[in-house]
Amino acid sequence: MKTLFVSYRVTDLDRSLGFYTALGYTELGRVQADEAGHLVILKFPDEPAASLELVHRPGDGPVDVGSGFDHLAIHVDGLATTLEKLTEAGLKPGSLQYPAGPDGPKTSWLTDPDGYRIELVEWPSGHPDGITAADFT
Template sequence: MNITFDHTRIRVSDLEKSIDWYCRTCGFEVLKRTDKSPSGNQLAHLQIPGSAHKLELTYSPDFEVKFPEDLVHTCIRVDDVVVYCEELEKMDLEMDLWPSNWREKFAEGKKMAFITDPDGYEVEILEHE
């Protein structure tokens, strides 16, 4: 039996804003959208080119997005965390880059950062191994 890990779903409070954020900051592309799923949600399936795993963004106007802090995070890998963080700083986005002193921290330690999406989900940034 062949088993693969296909996608992860997160609930979002503004589908358009989340699609834009994930595409601009993390390199995702929209694979498909559904205006009304069997359960009545709007869905967007995103994927980073070259990655098999997908991110499913789910929106429902009657669902309040609320979760305990630091409960869920996703992770992307990039060629160079420093270059990537510098690119993120240039974007016209509200950024919550951690650690805030990443230039000094990365000079002598492990290169790893976190950014926060519009709903408070963290995205971890690591370098390719």
Template sequence: MRILHTMLRVGDLDRSLAFYTEVLGMRELRRQDYPGGRFTLAFVGYGLESEGAVLELTHNWDTPSYDIGNGFGHVAIEVPDAYAACEQIKKRGGKVVREAGPMKHGTTVIAFVEDPDGYKIELIQKKTHA
């Protein structure tokens, strides 16, 4: 078994695709409209679905926004340098909500950014082994 994808409901698919592709550097892997159900599914990721987990962005045509609720935490992405990633994300118009730095009560370097719908994305700096 393996994790295939995580689904996020988004209010504006074009805005969300721009964030995940242009700001976070993912690729749009596939998209399918379902006119009978009035929704679109778009899959984004850093690699092929056959090789790793991706995000499914679900856009229900008649729902412009969602309440995230208090059960959802975040999506985590490993980055080589969290400080540099935050600077690039800001340059591309992304919103950094917690600057890069060591996590509280630990040494792992993390940061948080927020997508256009308010979902938190944690950036975790890849550990180097000496």
């Protein structure tokens, strides 16, 4: 397993983009979604794929530091096997999902004791181990 990217909800997208680009991140792409808000995908120039997602939901008001974290995504090689192991260990992962259809990634969700959501992802064969610019073309 390895971490894919971290996702943070932000109050002011322009201010946050200014900060993260000053830190060295570059914008990989954007997703405009109604209920999910506006997403901006970032990576460092030497990274092959995204490592940070900024989530902006203007209707939700200012971010509360205690609830500003959206989710953590973790890459797994075999999601079905991973879900079995997690269940055997006493955890309660969600069911296997295909959010982009049968040829897309397989996902499942898990919630930690504090309520933070974790997305488990198995990429299709041949797909890089993360989101890349090709996913936006």
